[in-house]
Amino acid sequence: MKRPTPGISAAERIRNSARELFYNNGIRGVGVEEIVQNAGVTKPSLYRAYESKDGLAAVYLDEFYHSCRTRFEEAEADFPDDPRGQILAYFDGMAERASRPAYRGCGLTNAILEFPDRDHPVRREAARLKQAMADWIASRVRLLDVRDPEALTAGLVLLMEGVFVAGQAFAPPGPSAHAGTVARLLLDV
Amino acid sequence: MKRPTPGISAAERIRNSARELFYNNGIRGVGVEEIVQNAGVTKPSLYRAYESKDGLAAVYLDEFYHSCRTRFEEAEADFPDDPRGQILAYFDGMAERASRPAYRGCGLTNAILEFPDRDHPVRREAARLKQAMADWIASRVRLLDVRDPEALTAGLVLLMEGVFVAGQAFAPPGPSAHAGTVARLLLDV
DNA sequence: CAGCGTAGGTACCGATCGGTAACATCGCCA
DNA sequence: TGGCGATGTTACCGATCGGTACCTACGCTG
Numbered sequence: 001m002k003r004p005t006p007g008i009s010a011a012e013r014i015r016n017s018a019r020e021l022f023y024n025n026g027i028r029g030v031g032v033e034e035i036v037q038n039a040g041v042t043k044p045s046l047y048r049a050y051e052s053k054d055g056l057a058a059v060y061l062d063e064f065y066h067s068c069r070t071r072f073e074e075a076e077a078d079f080p081d082d083p084r085g086q087i088l089a090y091f092d093g094m095a096e097r098a099s100r101p102a103y104r105g106c107g108l109t110n111a112i113l114e115f116p117d118r119d120h121p122v123r124r125e126a127a128r129l130k131q132a133m134a135d136w137i138a139s140r141v142r143l144l145d146v147r148d149p150e151a152l153t154a155g156l157v158l159l160m161e162g163v164f165v166a167g168q169a170f171a172p173p174g175p176s177a178h179a180g181t182v183a184r185l186l187l188d189v
Numbered sequence: 190m191k192r193p194t195p196g197i198s199a200a201e202r203i204r205n206s207a208r209e210l211f212y213n214n215g216i217r218g219v220g221v222e223e224i225v226q227n228a229g230v231t232k233p234s235l236y237r238a239y240e241s242k243d244g245l246a247a248v249y250l251d252e253f254y255h256s257c258r259t260r261f262e263e264a265e266a267d268f269p270d271d272p273r274g275q276i277l278a279y280f281d282g283m284a285e286r287a288s289r290p291a292y293r294g295c296g297l298t299n300a301i302l303e304f305p306d307r308d309h310p311v312r313r314e315a316a317r318l319k320q321a322m323a324d325w326i327a328s329r330v331r332l333l334d335v336r337d338p339e340a341l342t343a344g345l346v347l348l349m350e351g352v353f354v355a356g357q358a359f360a361p362p363g364p365s366a367h368a369g370t371v372a373r374l375l376l377d378v
Numbered sequence: 379c380a381g382c383g384t385a386g387g388t389a390c391c392g393a394t395c396g397g398t399a400a401c402a403t404c405g406c407c408a
Numbered sequence: 409t410g411g412c413g414a415t416g417t418t419a420c421c422g423a424t425c426g427g428t429a430c431c432t433a434c435g436c437t438g
Contacts, residue, residue: 010415026305028217032396042416044398053396104305112358113302116215116293130358154364155371161354162347169301169319169350175343182344182375189374199385221426231387233428242426 011049013039015059022060023107027122028114057111058125064107065129072136083143084187087156091183094160098167098176105164108133133160147189155186200238202228204248211249212296216311217303246300247314253296254318261325272332273376276345280372283349287356287365294353297322322349336378344375 017039021030032053036043050056071090079085097103104110108130115123134157141153159182167176206228210219221242225232239245260279268274286292293299297315304312323346330342348371356365 024305026303028303029305031394033394042418043396044417045415047397048414105302109354109358110302110305113294113299113354114215114217116213116218116299116357127358131360134359134364148370151367151370151374154367155348155374157359157364158351158355158368158371159344159347160351161358162349162351165298165302165350165354166347168305169298169316170323170346171320175323175346178340178343179347181337181340182347185340185344185375185378186371189378220424222424230385232426233388234386236427237385 010039010041010045013041014046014049014056015063018056018060019063022057023064023104023110026114027057027060027111054122057122061108061111061122061125061129065132068106068108068133069136083140087137087140087187088180088183091156091159091163092180094163095177095179098163098179099173101172103167103172103176105168106130106161109161109164144187146187152186152189156183159183159186199228199230199234202230203235203238203245204252207245207249208252211246212253212293212299215303216246216249216300243311246311250297250300250311250314250318254321257295257297257322258325272329276326276329276376277369277372280345280348280352281369283352284366284368287352287368288362290361292356292361292365294357295319295350298350298353333376335376341375341378345372348372348375 014035018030018035021035021038032043032046035056036046046056050059071093075086075089075093078089098105108126111122111126112130115126117123118127134153137156137160138153141149141156144152146152159179163176163179166174170176203224207219207224210224210227221232221235224245225235235245239248260282264275264278264282267278287294297319300311300315301319304315306312307316323342326345326349327342330338330345333341335341348368352365352368355363359365
């Protein structure tokens with residue numbers, strides 16, 4: 001019937017559907033039935049390709065992290081040998097994205113807040129990848145000659161997480177629109 | 190049977206139980222059955238005192254906001270006519286609390302992230318109260334003589350939200366431990 | 379002491395959740 | 409052409425969800 005399968009496997013369709021739904025509605029807010037319907041496949045196809053909903057969520061988180069890494073690498077490529085410019089490029093991009101009306105922040109941060117149980121596998125995976133994001137900021141600050149690198153790193157990480165959350169919590173344009181300006185304040189101390 | 194009613198009404202016991210469970214496990218992560226069991230009452234008592242689980246959640250959010258207001262007022266009382274000192278007192282307190290192992294952040298922020306649907310009544314109530322928290326910071330900054338009050342307000346709000354989230358996301362002591370230091374960086378520009 | 383209103387308890391409802399068993403059917407390749 | 413792996417179809421499971429109907433038993437007031 002719906003046998004066209006235009007070159008896209010069921011597993012991939014499910015992954016794309018889950019990415020969209022998990023990001024926009026949260027992991028707990030989406031049922032597996034909705035995922036497969038949105039993908040145009042059926043439930044057994046999901047469980048043939050992924051071990052569980054949590055397993056699919058972990059794949060989604062990994063994909064999300066890699067999209068973040070891509071942003072980091074773009075900032076590095078646009079400002080070679082200029083860690084300060086790389087940091088500012090990233091926060092300027094955040095300010096722009098977080099000012100859009102339907103902004104939904106960071107899939108990793110959202111997942112951590114959605115799963116308060118620190119032992120839950122989804123939460124653990126999200127926290128692991130989130131730490132890697134913080135590590136990137138720390139690696140940039142380490143290349144800078146500043147008085148208190150630890151405090152600056154902390155400030156930039158807190159700023160990043162603040163933008164992720166405030167972009168959703170306040171009516172746009174909220175405080176997140178000033179992310180670039182605030183990053184400059186912190187860097188110019 | 191358990192008719193003693195030691196001066197505490199069923200409604201109040203349920204409110205206390207819900208506050209503890211909602212804060213520690215999230216609103217969606219707690220069922221009404223667990224709430225009433227933890228309160229030592231039964232389900233019909235919950236629905237006699239509150240119109241629904243969402244209604245009870247709204248009461249929980251209101252209570253949480255008032256506990257935040259209390260912190261604000263304490264900071265104002267401790268540093269009268271010193272808005273800078275009031276802000277720093279608040280962020281120093283946050284840094285201390287957010288460094289504790291089982292820190293769970295802000296009930297309002299958590300609720301906003303838990304309910305991605307902007308039209309959901311719980312989400313709307315949480316967002317309304319969260320805006321009031323940001324307004325307090327704005328009111329303090331307005332008393333300061335700074336170059337860019339809008340950017341400073343945004344920076345402090347983003348810092349506050351960042352601490353709420355990072356306190357849960359990173360292994361303690363994470364970046365949130367530097368909240369006070371970062372607030373000083375922003376204020377001393 | 380009679381009677382009534384209120385709060386408590388038991389048991390249940392329909393809906394939805396994540397996950398699975400069993401079988402039909404397709405496209406592809408030897 | 410025969411067979412195999414991937415997918416679709418249908419029906420179902422047990423658990424849990426938020427919410428409620430119904431009856432009991434207390435405590436206050438006449």
